[in-house]
Amino acid sequence: MRLKSVAAATVLTAATVLPTALTFALAPSAVANNSGGRLVASVSPTTVAPGGRVGLNVEGCGTRTGTARSSAFGTVNLAPGNLEATNLFGSATVHRNASPGTHTVTFQCDGLGGRTTTVSLHVTPGAARGGLGGSMGQVSPGEIAIGGALVAGALGAGVWYLRRRTEAGT
Structure with a gap:
């Protein structure tokens, strides 16, 4: 009976490792709507150390x-993300x-009206990792x-054990 609970615990642990790792890999992003609600901008991650990279996205420019x-970071030209722009x-x-603290990121659409919206970007004084709050360093491919x-x-051991047990029971 003890082997059964150990195998089940192994399978359950392995099944939770991958989703947990994927959760930590996803960085948070800041999203803002302009007053008309049609222009949506985001910066990801929202917290970054000097020298770090951020992704910029704005929807609804037309x-x-x-x-x-x-x-x-200065001024960055934005490009269409799809054929419909x-x-x-x-x-x-x-x-x-860059000085530590909160910096405003202003998104501006070109063309008539040049609509704008803003979001906040937080620059940390040290080496922050988006989504983990600086609690984890770089992970190597190895x-x-x-x-x-x-x-x-x-997972393989759990499957092997369960198949072996099923075959022995028949």
């Missing part, structure tokens, strides 16, 4: 060009000498491979 501007995207590297092999091994 134009094929636009910009994102901030004291944290329903969203514009780009990326920026935060200046290495570490990812080892983790994947351990998960696959645990």
Whole structure:
């Protein structure tokens, strides 16, 4: 009976490792709507260290060009994310000498009216990792491979054990 509970615990642990790892890999993003509710902008991650990169996205411009501007990284030209130009995207590297604190990111659509909206970007004084609050450093490809092999091994062992038990019972 003890082997059955150990195998079940192994399978359950392996089944929870992958979704948990994927949850930590996803960075949070800031989203803002303008007063008309049709222009939606986002910066991802919302917290970054000097020298880090952020993704920029704005939806609802209706134009094929636009910009994102901030004291944290300067001005970035945005490009269409799809053929209909329903969203514009780009990326920026935060200046290495950017001051810690909250910086405003202003998205502007080109064309008539030049609609704008803003979101906040937080620059940390140290090496922050988006989504983990600085609690984890870089993960090397070797570490990812080892983790994947351990998960696959645990799942394989659980399947082997359950099949062996089923065959022995018949």
